[in-house]
Amino acid sequence: MKQVLFVNCCIRRELSRTKELADAALAALGTRDDIAVTELCLMDEPLQYFSEGFFAQRERLLAAKELDHPRFRYAHQFAEADAIVIAAPFWDLAFPALLKVYIENVSVEGITFGCNASGCSGICRAERMLFLTTRGGSYDGAPDEMGARYLEALCGFFGIPRFDCVAADGLDLGLRPVEEILAEAKAKAAALAATL
Numbered sequence: 271m272k273q274v275l276f277v278n279c280c281i282r283r284e285l286s287r288t289k290e291l292a293d294a295a296l297a298a299l300g301t302r303d304d305i306a307v308t309e310l311c312l313m314d315e316p317l318q319y320f321s322e323g324f325f326a327q328r329e330r331l332l333a334a335k336e337l338d339h340p341r342f343r344y345a346h347q348f349a350e351a352d353a354i355v356i357a358a359p360f361w362d363l364a365f366p367a368l369l370k371v372y373i374e375n376v377s378v379e380g381i382t383f384g385c386n387a388s389g390c391s392g393i394c395r396a397e398r399m400l401f402l403t404t405r406g407g408s409y410d411g412a413p414d415e416m417g418a419r420y421l422e423a424l425c426g427f428f429g430i431p432r433f434d435c436v437a438a439d440g441l442d443l444g445l446r447p448v449e450e451i452l453a454e455a456k457a458k459a460a461a462l463a464a465t466l
C-alpha cells in the first residue's frame with residue numbers, strides 16, 4: 271500500500287478554492303485501492319516557529335542525536351511517505367507562513383536530509399510531490415512566483431525526484447469565470463493524482 275501524505279494548508283478551510291482543487295485530487299486518489307491517504311491539517315496542529323527556547327531545544331536534541339523526540343514527528347511522517355500532496359493558496363508571492371513553519375519543523379538532519387564531508391543530500395522516501403495552489407493573479411512561469419519554485423527546490427534538497435504543480439491562476443482578475451479556471455485545474459490535479 272502506497273502511503274500518501276496530504277498536507278492541508280488551506281487556511282480558509284471549506285471556503286478555500288485551493289481546498290476545492292485539492293478535493294479533486296483526493297477524489298481521484300480515493301478511487302485507488304493501492305493508496306492510503308493521511309491528512310495533516312496544519313491549521314489543527316500545534317506547530318511552533320523557531321523562537322529562542324524552541325530553537326535551543328532542537329540544537330540540544332540534534333547534538334544528542336535524539337531523533338525520536340516527539341517534536342520530530344512531522345519530519346518522520348514526511349520522510350516516510352511514498353508521495354506528498356501539498357495544498358496551499360498563493361500568499362504574498364509564495365504561500366502562507368504556516369506552511370513555512372511546517373517546513374522548518376520537517377527539515378531535520380538525519381531524518382529528511384543527511385550531510386557528510388561532500389555536502390548534504392535528501393533521504394526522504396517519496397518519489398513525488400504534487401503541489402496544488404490557487405492564485406489571485408497570473409504567475410505561471412513568472413520569476414516573482416516563489417511558492418512553487420521554492421517547493422521544487424526543496425524537493426531537490428529532500429531527495430524527492432519529481433515535483434508537479436497545478437495552479438489555478440488569475441482567480442481574482444475577473445478575466446475568466448472562476449469556476450471555468452478551477453474546473454481546468456481540477457481536471458489536471460485529478461489526472462496527476464491518478465499517476466501518483
Ligand SMILES: Cc1cc2nc3c(=O)[nH]c(=O)nc-3n(C[C@H](O)[C@H](O)[C@H](O)COP(=O)(O)O)c2cc1C
Nearest residue numbers: 282286287288359360361362363404405406407441
Ligand atoms: C493574505 C493574502 C495574500 C495574498 N497574496 C497574493 C499575491 O501575492 N498575489 C496574488 O496574485 N494573489 C494573492 N492573494 C489572493 C489569493 O492567492 C487567491 O485569492 C487565492 O485563490 C486564495 O486561495 P483560497 O481560496 O484557497 O484561500 C492573496 C490573498 C490573501 C488572503
